[in-house]
Amino acid sequence: MKIILIGPPGAGKGTQAAAVKSRFPVDHISTGDILRENVRAGTPLGVEAKKFMDSGSLVPDALIIEMMRERLAENPAGGFMLDGFPRTVAQAEALDELMKEMSMSLDAAILLETSDETVVKRLGGRRVCSSCGAIFHITENPTSVDGVCDVCAGPVIRRGDDREEVIRRRLSAYHKDTAPLVEYYEKSGLLRRVDANGPFDAVKSHLESAGF
Numbered sequence: 001m002k003i004i005l006i007g008p009p010g011a012g013k014g015t016q017a018a019a020v021k022s023r024f025p026v027d028h029i030s031t032g033d034i035l036r037e038n039v040r041a042g043t044p045l046g047v048e049a050k051k052f053m054d055s056g057s058l059v060p061d062a063l064i065i066e067m068m069r070e071r072l073a074e075n076p077a078g079g080f081m082l083d084g085f086p087r088t089v090a091q092a093e094a095l096d097e098l099m100k101e102m103s104m105s106l107d108a109a110i111l112l113e114t115s116d117e118t119v120v121k122r123l124g125g126r127r128v129c130s131s132c133g134a135i136f137h138i139t140e141n142p143t144s145v146d147g148v149c150d151v152c153a154g155p156v157i158r159r160g161d162d163r164e165e166v167i168r169r170r171l172s173a174y175h176k177d178t179a180p181l182v183e184y185y186e187k188s189g190l191l192r193r194v195d196a197n198g199p200f201d202a203v204k205s206h207l208e209s210a211g212f
C-alpha cells in the first residue's frame with residue numbers, strides 16, 4: 001500500500017499514521033520527523049531547514065524533494081505512508097516523477113479534514129516525546145507522569161512551533177501552499193476525504209471505514 005496523508009498541521013497525521021501502521025505493514029515516513037532529526041544532529045540540511053521551521057514557513061521544495069528522493073530509495077519495494085509530504089503542488093509533481101522512475105504508483109491521498117479552530121486547540125495542548133516522538137495532549141491524552149513519556153520515559157516537551165503565533169503562520173502556509181493539493185489529487189481520482197475533527201478513536205474508525 002502506498003498512500004499519502006494530507007491535512008493541516010494538527011489534523012492528526014502523525015497520530016493516525018501510527019494507528020494505520022499497526023494495521024498495515026507500511027513504512028511511516030514523516031518529513032517533519034526527518035527534518036527535526038537533522039536539526040538535532042546539526043547536519044547542513046538541518047541548519048538550513050531550522051530557519052524556516054522556527055518561523056512556521058515551509059522548507060524550500062528543492063531541499064525537501066532531494067531529501068525524499070534519498071529516503072524513498074532506501075526501501076524501494078515496500079509499502080509506505082507519507083506524512084507531511086507532498087505539501088506543495090511542486091512537491092506532488094516531483095513525487096509523481098519519482099514514482100514513475102521507481103515504476104510505482106500511489107494508491108490513495110487521504111485528506112484529514114479539520115477546521116482551523118480544531119487545529120489551534122489541538123496544537124496548543126500537544127506535547128511530544130523528544131526521544132521517541134510519541135504524541136500526547138495535555139487534556140485529551142496526558143502522560144501518566146507530568147513531562148515523562150509513557151512509552152520510553154523520555155522528556156515530553158512542547159514543540160517550539162506549537163506556539164499560537166507560529167500555529168497561525170503554519171495554518172496560513174497550509175491554506176496557501178498545501179490546500180491546492182486537494183484539487184490535484186481529486187483530478188487524479190486518488191483523493192479520499194476523512195472527517196478528522198473528532199477525538200482520536202472517531203477519526204481512526206472513519207479511516208478504517210475508508211479501508212485504511
Ligand code: AMP
Pocket residue numbers: 009031032033035052053054056057058059060064083084085086087088091161170
Ligand atoms: P510537521 O511535523 O509535519 O508539522 O512539520 C514541521 C515543519 O517542518 C513544517 O512547519 C515545515 O517548516 C517543515 N516541513 C515538513 N514537511 C515539509 C514539506 N513537505 N515541505 C516543506 N516544509 C516541510
